[in-house]
Amino acid sequence: MLKELAKGSREAARVLAAADTALKNAALLACADALEANAGTILAANAEDVAAARAAGTKESMIDRLALDKKRIEGMAKGLREVAALPDPCGTTVWAERRPNGLDISCVRVPIGVIGMIYEARPNVTADAAALCLKSGNACILRGGREALRSNTAISEVIRSAIEEAGLPRDCVSLLADTTREGAEAMMKARGIIDLLIPRGGAGLIRSVVENARVPVIETGVGNCHIYIEKTADPETAVAVTYNAKTSRVSVCNAAESLLIDRDCAEKLLPLIKAELDKKEVVLYGCEETRAILGKDVLPATQEDYAREYLDYAMSVKVVSGIDEAIAHIAEYSTGHSEAIITQSYGASERFMREVDASAVYVNASTRFTDGGEFGLGAEIGISTQKMHVRGPMGLTALTSMKYTVRGNGQIR
Amino acid sequence: MLKELAKGSREAARVLAAADTALKNAALLACADALEANAGTILAANAEDVAAARAAGTKESMIDRLALDKKRIEGMAKGLREVAALPDPCGTTVWAERRPNGLDISCVRVPIGVIGMIYEARPNVTADAAALCLKSGNACILRGGREALRSNTAISEVIRSAIEEAGLPRDCVSLLADTTREGAEAMMKARGIIDLLIPRGGAGLIRSVVENARVPVIETGVGNCHIYIEKTADPETAVAVTYNAKTSRVSVCNAAESLLIDRDCAEKLLPLIKAELDKKEVVLYGCEETRAILGKDVLPATQEDYAREYLDYAMSVKVVSGIDEAIAHIAEYSTGHSEAIITQSYGASERFMREVDASAVYVNASTRFTDGGEFGLGAEIGISTQKMHVRGPMGLTALTSMKYTVRGNGQIR
Numbered sequence: 001m002l003k004e005l006a007k008g009s010r011e012a013a014r015v016l017a018a019a020d021t022a023l024k025n026a027a028l029l030a031c032a033d034a035l036e037a038n039a040g041t042i043l044a045a046n047a048e049d050v051a052a053a054r055a056a057g058t059k060e061s062m063i064d065r066l067a068l069d070k071k072r073i074e075g076m077a078k079g080l081r082e083v084a085a086l087p088d089p090c091g092t093t094v095w096a097e098r099r100p101n102g103l104d105i106s107c108v109r110v111p112i113g114v115i116g117m118i119y120e121a122r123p124n125v126t127a128d129a130a131a132l133c134l135k136s137g138n139a140c141i142l143r144g145g146r147e148a149l150r151s152n153t154a155i156s157e158v159i160r161s162a163i164e165e166a167g168l169p170r171d172c173v174s175l176l177a178d179t180t181r182e183g184a185e186a187m188m189k190a191r192g193i194i195d196l197l198i199p200r201g202g203a204g205l206i207r208s209v210v211e212n213a214r215v216p217v218i219e220t221g222v223g224n225c226h227i228y229i230e231k232t233a234d235p236e237t238a239v240a241v242t243y244n245a246k247t248s249r250v251s252v253c254n255a256a257e258s259l260l261i262d263r264d265c266a267e268k269l270l271p272l273i274k275a276e277l278d279k280k281e282v283v284l285y286g287c288e289e290t291r292a293i294l295g296k297d298v299l300p301a302t303q304e305d306y307a308r309e310y311l312d313y314a315m316s317v318k319v320v321s322g323i324d325e326a327i328a329h330i331a332e333y334s335t336g337h338s339e340a341i342i343t344q345s346y347g348a349s350e351r352f353m354r355e356v357d358a359s360a361v362y363v364n365a366s367t368r369f370t371d372g373g374e375f376g377l378g379a380e381i382g383i384s385t386q387k388m389h390v391r392g393p394m395g396l397t398a399l400t401s402m403k404y405t406v407r408g409n410g411q412i413r
Numbered sequence: 414m415l416k417e418l419a420k421g422s423r424e425a426a427r428v429l430a431a432a433d434t435a436l437k438n439a440a441l442l443a444c445a446d447a448l449e450a451n452a453g454t455i456l457a458a459n460a461e462d463v464a465a466a467r468a469a470g471t472k473e474s475m476i477d478r479l480a481l482d483k484k485r486i487e488g489m490a491k492g493l494r495e496v497a498a499l500p501d502p503c504g505t506t507v508w509a510e511r512r513p514n515g516l517d518i519s520c521v522r523v524p525i526g527v528i529g530m531i532y533e534a535r536p537n538v539t540a541d542a543a544a545l546c547l548k549s550g551n552a553c554i555l556r557g558g559r560e561a562l563r564s565n566t567a568i569s570e571v572i573r574s575a576i577e578e579a580g581l582p583r584d585c586v587s588l589l590a591d592t593t594r595e596g597a598e599a600m601m602k603a604r605g606i607i608d609l610l611i612p613r614g615g616a617g618l619i620r621s622v623v624e625n626a627r628v629p630v631i632e633t634g635v636g637n638c639h640i641y642i643e644k645t646a647d648p649e650t651a652v653a654v655t656y657n658a659k660t661s662r663v664s665v666c667n668a669a670e671s672l673l674i675d676r677d678c679a680e681k682l683l684p685l686i687k688a689e690l691d692k693k694e695v696v697l698y699g700c701e702e703t704r705a706i707l708g709k710d711v712l713p714a715t716q717e718d719y720a721r722e723y724l725d726y727a728m729s730v731k732v733v734s735g736i737d738e739a740i741a742h743i744a745e746y747s748t749g750h751s752e753a754i755i756t757q758s759y760g761a762s763e764r765f766m767r768e769v770d771a772s773a774v775y776v777n778a779s780t781r782f783t784d785g786g787e788f789g790l791g792a793e794i795g796i797s798t799q800k801m802h803v804r805g806p807m808g809l810t811a812l813t814s815m816k817y818t819v820r821g822n823g824q825i826r
Binding site: 014017018097099103105107110112113195196211214216234236237240241243244245248331349353354355357358359360361362363364365366368369370374375376386387388389391392401402403404405406407408409410411412413 | 427430431510512516518520523525526608609624627629647649650653654656657658661744762766767768770771772773774775776777778779781782783787788789799800801802804805814815816817818819820821822823824825826
């Protein structure tokens, strides 16, 4: 029950907020060592999860997300060590000024408090999220998917013990064992217990959390990303970026889902692009003009197809009259994640970057770069597609708030 | 009806996001001139509001907030001109880096979109909020109190016309004429229409918005602010800061509402403080020890008294055993606005600043300084007491989001 975790989490958050970086790093390194040392226990628990999932007829792609092996546990440990090596955002001064009346005002980064995470199958999120929260000085309450409960319990218990041995409260990291819908709903309504809730998973989960939460939420990672090929586009770049953005990893939120192409170059470029996408057997859903150019094995696209995040070897295609129509189409269908233009026109590139409203707007590069590591932020806890608090890849700084400290010598107003 | 405003506001937001600073400033200056030129119309509308409020038996303190005169209209115009003179946050680069793969990544401030404001009696908020939203590139939908509807309508129409003459859409500023509870609730539920909702008013309004909103909200301005007099406090500073924080303006959120004092100095200092507060006839609600020292005209304090934001010549008082009890008491009763310690101890000052969780934490200065102007941020739209997005006084930057622009030359991943 969430209420039973609340007191421990709040108290752990208080202690953690006052902990210095060295102590937090020591705890992270201890967790990494403990994960490796207890790999046997974790793998045994995971094997039970996998067996149960198989018995329940779970798809192999899902089993693949769920299953751990020694290498994946080493990957988690490596992730924890990388977080330990990142700079600590807490206590850094964002802004400071001595005011005319002599008051010394500083704006300093501080932890948020208790962060809740609701996520789905992958057990490695348990370790990743715990590490990022701990490093940023926040306690966390984690609630993973039902099918990974044994794995998540084993991982979190190893982490909790290691944190305690390092000298911090074990409740810095808690796992909510209630994997029912009620468990998730309790987290969404936990005002006074959870200061920030981050859902990580499919579009359905995220929509449900955003619409039902009574605590602050960060909307993450639904990406209906577009590649817009403007008429001056370099053909090679157009083909290479589209192919990369669509096929290099189809299951991720920064993969491209929709292709827009100017009428002026559609006839020449669409066949080249299709030939490339055919290598991966990408299914295309196209407008009438696309089908006239590429033939009838392009399926007719509906409005829903333009709105879909396929997360698969599939893509919608639309021929447009120019940048105005492209920007308007993106404004209508975009989820505000990552949008790219391929162009050699200065004017088109500048207009696209200014007018397209998304976390990341690209000129002549693949949308696949929207990622904390690629942006140089280090590990990330997700990609925010909302505008409040943080937008784009969320590194450690996204898990902090600020506070003004004011030093005076008797000033009154 | 909110739905009727939605299309105009969204379209205005799109135009405004692309408008350069010079155009926005020209519109602000035009609004200032127009308010002065149309003072007669506005005052006539306001006179009707005031007459209706008087007829309804409204308290004089409320009438005072509602009533405009030539000077107050000049004050609004001056406010608009000051906002025009502030730097434009939009388009400023927060961070930029050339990545090892040659991608040029910039994180740039952008407007949020459409900002909703729900506020109470003062008609000047209409002009202030419109100005801050416009300067930060956001369209706004304003919903003031019922008793000020004629005044707000007159002010907003003057502003809308001036904006239009300056070359921007008049729907950059809209007033929701529906001042019923349903009007406010429609704003709270307006996903897709309103990107951020800011309530400005009493604790009841703010609680209602925070608890019911389905759009992102910034919680503002409820302040149960404490002055904690630590045992090493300089007596003069203790008396002067307490008197100033409590009495210089009792109706504002940064006024002190509760006094904590160490047992070691209570007997000496409480009588000095009471003598000063008696000048303004401040009613005290004290613990038993306070009453033993100050006598029975100090009323006995209940738990509710310690939680109350009096906004009046009243204050709760508690004798504490030391900084641990003071910090614990503040953690329990604080609204996270502004908290002050009076001390000459380095250790106590550092502990208080680190451990007290509030927007602004003061050492030896009055809580009354928590204000955009005093902090050097220029005009403010409110004071955030939440941790997400912005904390403390909210200047223009608080009304912006960010966006990553990525310039490449064919990079794929």
